[in-house]
Amino acid sequence: MIQLDNLTKVFDTPKGAVVAADHISMEVPAGEICILLGPSGCGKTTTLKMINRIIRPTSGKVFIDGEDTSGLDTQELRRNLGYVIQQIGLFPNMTIEENITVVPRLLGWDKARYKARAREMMAMIALEPDAFLKRYPSELSGGQQQRIGVARALAADPPVMLMDEPFGAIDPINRAVIQDEFLKMQQELRKTIMFVSHDIDEAIKMGDRIAVFREGRLVQYATPDDLLAAPKNAFVESFLGEDRALKRLNLVKVREIVTDEIGTVSPGDTLQTALAKIDDFGYQNAILMVNERGQPAGIIGRSVARTTKGYCRDHFQAVPAVVGLDDDLRKAASLMFAHDITWLPCVDEEGRVCGQITQRAMTSHLGARFRARQGDDRTPHPALKE
């Protein structure tokens, strides 16, 4: 757990005092990732660096797991805080192994233990130990270097990690991969993490909570969903972007809004049965055909069913797309737009049909929370409702 209590930093500059962080008070529960988000110069990095005293606070206190850190020796404090920076900062004079084990060695671990730890860390970041441990940082790609940077910060197993735009200098494709890897690691490690970012999409993806900063002040501190649903003021709203309702699509899994009620036909049914089912379930255009293992096999169009006689197995079209239960709504929406359809069959891990997701369900799910958070004055005009 990290607790900041009225943390303040005033820089004395030739132009007068500049308040970089103004009475920041917040709390990050153990095991969560808190993203410090804001435009440059908003005080997010200053706040982060005051925790490990790279920047000395002017006033205020930092508590880690309930302990006031102002009583701790600076070196001692820092060795218990993993630190990852955007410039990576691997020591080019040291091998990968020496880089990863630098904190354990400072802490005086014996050789066998820190060597074993280095291999363990390499396994965790999915790099082959024998191929990499004896190499030097300059021989690695940027993405690999930052993985090592994360491994170095985690090597001594600190309960708290401070990350200053750790993936900011990595190309977008590798960044997404590293973010996913990191989230997977975090599911096991459950570190308490403060993470500076200026990228709203990264914040939504990585954060359990997001703290939005502006001009040295903490403007809003909330979960990503709450933040997107109910930005506190115009600044937060503009920072989140016009498309913030769409960004919430990332946060909701298909599992949360799937309905398990879905009418299907099997290949052996007649088209007459299919037409009847389409009418029974009130579908507009088509019905899904599943094979004997319950997997989606095709769709039967309404017009075909009405005008043709025969069996479904001879008159179906390909299924345009399916979504898994753990996919997010962004993917579902994208598939719907791409194929010009308003519903998608959902499949479980074995690929069996287990329900469907409709465009209506998606919009009403997002809209319900949105309206609930906004209060009455911002509900849409009745005429706009269906």
Added chain:
Amino acid sequence: MPIQTLKGALRALLLVAVFFAGVWSHASGVIDDFLWYLPDVRYLLGEHLWLTAVSGGLAIGFAVPLGIVLSRPTMAGVAESLMQVLNVGTTIPTLAVLALSMSFLGIGTVPAVFGLFVATLLPIARNTYAGLKGVNPALLEAAAGIGMSPLQRLVKVELPNALYVIFAGIRTALTINVGTVPLAFLIGAGGLGELIFTGIDLYEPVMMLAGAIPTALLAIVVDAVIATVAFLVVPRGVNPSRA
């Protein structure tokens, strides 16, 4: 292919030329004249090396710590101006430095070593300072952030990363030092300058060359030795010659 052939031909030509130069020098008796100076060369080479080693060693021992001290953040205010003073110091010709040190310390080895020490000091101090200041600030932040003390940062991060530049300074300084030692003869400190200046005065080219050639060779050897040490000592990850 033609370039390869041309290179081969030039190499063969060079070997032939060296061979005939050897034959000529043997026939004309130059080699015997040189050999006549051999005992002198041996003795004076010892003196020469001693002057270089002592003045160079003192300069390294003084300039590296000086560079380190000046590069510390607390010295930031005075460091640049002090460097300027040292810079001005090197613009004074070595001969003038020797003359000055003679006027204070008299003649002999002591003023010579002092003069050489002063002349050798700056390239080393300058490179140590620049090398340490040139270390990527991200490394220093990372080092501080993971809990290294200032001393640990210096020893484990700053010095290894600046070492190549520091060695470049030592290499330049000592090579110049070897080439400057002959001047020390002028204030009575011996060294190969004895053969060079006496040879000039007596218009004895062979005598002069007996001093000049070993001096030149010595400079090349010292340069090569330091390059080798740098190659071996500077960590592979920050050693351009081992990349």
